[in-house]
Amino acid sequence: MTLLCPPGVYRAEDDTAMLTDVMCRGGFALDRDVLDVGTGSGALAVAAARAGAASVTAVDLSLRSVAATWLNARLHRASVRVHRGDLLAPVAGRRFGLVVANPPYVPAATDRLPRHRKARCWDAGPDGRALLDRICAGVRDVLTPSGAVLLVHSEVCDPDLTLAALDRAGLVPQILAKATVPFGPVMRARAALLEARGLISPGQREEELVVVGARDA
Numbered sequence: 001m002t003l004l005c006p007p008g009v010y011r012a013e014d015d016t017a018m019l020t021d022v023m024c025r026g027g028f029a030l031d032r033d034v035l036d037v038g039t040g041s042g043a044l045a046v047a048a049a050r051a052g053a054a055s056v057t058a059v060d061l062s063l064r065s066v067a068a069t070w071l072n073a074r075l076h077r078a079s080v081r082v083h084r085g086d087l088l089a090p091v092a093g094r095r096f097g098l099v100v101a102n103p104p105y106v107p108a109a110t111d112r113l114p115r116h117r118k119a120r121c122w123d124a125g126p127d128g129r130a131l132l133d134r135i136c137a138g139v140r141d142v143l144t145p146s147g148a149v150l151l152v153h154s155e156v157c158d159p160d161l162t163l164a165a166l167d168r169a170g171l172v173p174q175i176l177a178k179a180t181v182p183f184g185p186v187m188r189a190r191a192a193l194l195e196a197r198g199l200i201s202p203g204q205r206e207e208e209l210v211v212v213g214a215r216d217a
């Protein structure tokens with residue numbers, strides 16, 4: 001699928017493709033109201049619309065991403081409502097049958113989250129969990145009783161913590177897919193920091209990506 005990706009907007013990568021694949025193969029979006037949190041270029045939102053979603057809503061903090069998603073939805077004749085805002089805040093009070101998210105998850109040097117541009121696509125605090133933990137804690141509030149959430153992230157930010165966080169939120173989580181991929185440019189540039197923190201083994205230059213799914217208990 002061709003998507004416009006202006007400077008500063010996350011270009012769909014292996015993580016995007018993995019989550020799209022799980023969503024489409026599992027029929028998760030079919031006839032559901034779908035929410036894509038941190039939509040970037042709108043890749044997951046457009047894929048959900050094409051996979052038969054009843055409606056698609058997309059959220060991103062970045063104005064450029066909101067604009068790109070709006071354009072890409074038009075380009076693919078997909079009906080997607082796009083909101084600018086922080087994670088689940090723009091949809092507070094609404095409920096969705098499926099929430100998908102490929103949030104920023106790369107461990108960063110500090111716990112200060114970037115306010116502008118590309119780094120906002122991946123920096124997620126010292127352990128990479130700043131956004132993931134907030135999504136896990138809040139997602140049940142925007143799910144219908146039979147709703148599901150699908151998240152993708154790297155092993156580097158510990159899938160067991162995601163399973164535990166979703167469990168604490170009252171959901172039943174499981175790992176739905178795993179794939180080992182070579183480090184991209186951001187992970188390569190952070191390798192020394194990740195080694196020093198013990199988040200990767202010395203010399204490790206590939207990571208396992210994990211798709212976690214969860215439903216209401």
Ligand SMILES: C[S@@+](CC[C@H](N)C(=O)[O-])C[C@H]1O[C@@H](n2cnc3c(N)ncnc32)[C@H](O)[C@@H]1O
Pocket residue numbers: 010011012013015016037038039040041042043044059060061062065085086087101102103104120121122131
């Ligand atoms: C890794 S990119 C994923 C983009 C897209 N979903 C994909 O899979 O290709 C993460 C996205 O989350 C957005 N983001 C970062 N912090 C956010 C926040 N607090 N609320 C909403 N979106 C946020 C970034 O702007 C970026 O577009």
